[in-house]
Amino acid sequence: MHDEAWDRTPIQPQSVDAPLSTSAIFLVVSIAEGDEAAERVRDVISDIGGLVRAVGFRDLNGHLSCNVGIGSDAWDRFGQDARPAQLRRFFEVRGPVHTAPSTPGDLLFHIRSERADLAFELERLLLGKLGDAVTVVDETTGFRYFDSRDLLGFVDGTENPTGAGMAHWSIVGEEDAAFAGGSYVVVQKYLHDLDAWHALPVELQERIIGRTKLDNVELEDEPGARKSHKGLATVVDANGVEHDILRDNMPFGRPGAGEFGTYFIGYARELWVIEQMLRQMYVGDPVGSYDRMLDVSTPVTGTTFFVPSNDVLEGLAP
Known part of the structure; x- marks a missing residue:
């Protein structure tokens, strides 16, 4: 007797909800003009799993992974019959004092590992395969800083969902069945003015962040x-339901160049949640009461991507 249940292969998301890693590379590229470049890119990213296995097999305890995100314009160039329901370009968010810029980027490669050399090797081989079909827009190497703190000195990612909540809030479900198992991701690269931040009293820093600095205890807004x-x-939302996202932020920096920052990367089941979060931060809630952290943290990039399931990604092969 034939059982149809055996024919149903579970949808396999990319490693969106993998644990926070020791090191990471955030690589954003633009695709060159022409069908040949787009076809070469499709060929490479559809087999990204094979490249990850080839490098990661050297040390399985390194937990090497790579999520591939595809921008709105790139998706259209790949000639697919359908597109994720909420995929759109990152829109500039202009507040009364600070602005979140929208910057170019067709593909995101979010490479994570417990070993920086494995991440480096995967990026090297990946760019070699892509060749002149792409141009690097931004390349940022992040690292874990003490007990998952940012360079402002506060623990980052405390409010991330856990357990089953990770997939619930970060992975698309049956509401967009053709793209179930995917995830929307927004990235922003922030540069910090650490001198200005350190000049503030710790008590004021804590009120700005909403947590105590030493022991990471949540503070209620008065x-x-x-x-x-x-x-x-x-x-x-309007019904009083709180919506979460999954953050995998990482510090980065070059002390010799005076560069210190945080790479924000947020995965979400619904893109509007991150967009609303950014509006509240930049425009303010109420309007004008923007996030005071922005007085010392300046975004220099802002791009949106869709991270399809492994099945959809493999199906992009020319």
Whole structure:
């Protein structure tokens, strides 16, 4: 007797909800003009799993992985019959004082590993295969800083969902069945003015962030007081339901060049959640009461991608 259940292969997402790694590379590229470049890119990214296995097999405890995100314009160039329901370009968010810019980028490669050399080797081989079909827009190497702190000195990612909540809030479901198992991802590269930040009293830093600095205890925003970063980054819909995203932020820096920053990367089941979070941070809630962290943290990039399931990614092969 034939059982149709045996024919149903579970949808395999990319490694969106992998644990936070020791090191990471965030690589954003643009695809060259012409059908030949687009076809070469499709060929490479559809077999990214094979490249990851080839490098990662050298040390399985290195937990090498690579998520591939595809931008809105690139998706159209790949000639697919359908597109993810919420995939669109990153829109500039202009507030009364600060602006989140929209910057170019057709593909995101989010490479993670417990070994920096494995991540490096995967990026080297990947760019070799892509060749002149792409141009690097941004390349940032991140690292874990002490107990998952950012360079401002606060623990980052405390409010990430855990357990089954990770997939629930970050992975597309049956609401967009053709792209179930995928995820929307937004990246922003922030540069910090550490001198200005360190000049602030710790108590004020804690009110701005919404947590204590030493022991990472959540602070409630006082009624009538200006909202903290934590408060503005919390998205609640009209029905009072709080919506989460999955962050995998990492610090980066070059002390010799005076460069210190945080690479924000947020995965979400629904793109509007991240977009609303950014509006609250930059425009303010209420309007004008923007996130005071932006006074010392300046975004220099902003791009949106869709990370398809492994099945859809492999199906992009020419």
